[in-house]
Amino acid sequence: MSVDITGRHIEITEPLRKFATDRLERLRGVIDEVLEAHFILTVEKHQRHIAEINIRTRRDFYHAEEVSTDLYTSIAAVLDKVEKQILKHKERYVTRKRHNNHSGEVISTTSVIEVEEALGERLPRIIRTHEVAAKPMSVDDAAIQIGASVGDFLVFRNADTERLNVVYKRKDGNIGWIEPEA
Numbered sequence: 001m002s003v004d005i006t007g008r009h010i011e012i013t014e015p016l017r018k019f020a021t022d023r024l025e026r027l028r029g030v031i032d033e034v035l036e037a038h039f040i041l042t043v044e045k046h047q048r049h050i051a052e053i054n055i056r057t058r059r060d061f062y063h064a065e066e067v068s069t070d071l072y073t074s075i076a077a078v079l080d081k082v083e084k085q086i087l088k089h090k091e092r093y094v095t096r097k098r099h100n101n102h103s104g105e106v107i108s109t110t111s112v113i114e115v116e117e118a119l120g121e122r123l124p125r126i127i128r129t130h131e132v133a134a135k136p137m138s139v140d141d142a143a144i145q146i147g148a149s150v151g152d153f154l155v156f157r158n159a160d161t162e163r164l165n166v167v168y169k170r171k172d173g174n175i176g177w178i179e180p181e182a
Contacts, residue, residue, distance in 0.1 A: 008042040051078040142167045
């Protein structure tokens with residue numbers, strides 16, 4: 001790993017160089033394949049100390065910049081910022097790798113027609129006929145409406161709970177009511 005430190009309007013002293021390289025060594029636990037790191041340290045008027053870092057690895061490139069009133073604080077903050085970038089990128093990479101569905105298993109796909117031929121009977125299909133508007137009403141009003149209609153069920157929005165409910169005609173002549181659990 002090569003570490004370059006460039007100073008703009010500042011002389012790079014040995015303690016400054018040692019601080020930057022020691023703090024950079026802490027990143028070895030997070031990422032070990034750093035090929036090169038380039039610090040750019042700048043001092044401007046009115047106590048503005050700017051630290052920039054460019055880190056190049058085998059696969060990626062990271063850049064961060066931080067401004068403060070002390071150069072050592074800027075270096076520490078810029079390395080913390082680039083560490084967060086590396087950890088975020090690493091987490092995305094691991095998450096993407098975990099969600100990959102290629103587990104090496106061979107999945108055989110069969111069509112509905114092949115299954116029907118094997119069973120010797122037709123499977124039921126889902127056919128969408130029309131949309132139902134769930135009107136707000138009470139359970140009693142829905143029971144009256146299903147009793148007077150030709151249909152076997154009615155979907156409605158319960159006026160008391162604001163949730164979807166279903167009333168239906170039972171085979172014994174009574175009216176059934178389905179209310180979802182909370």
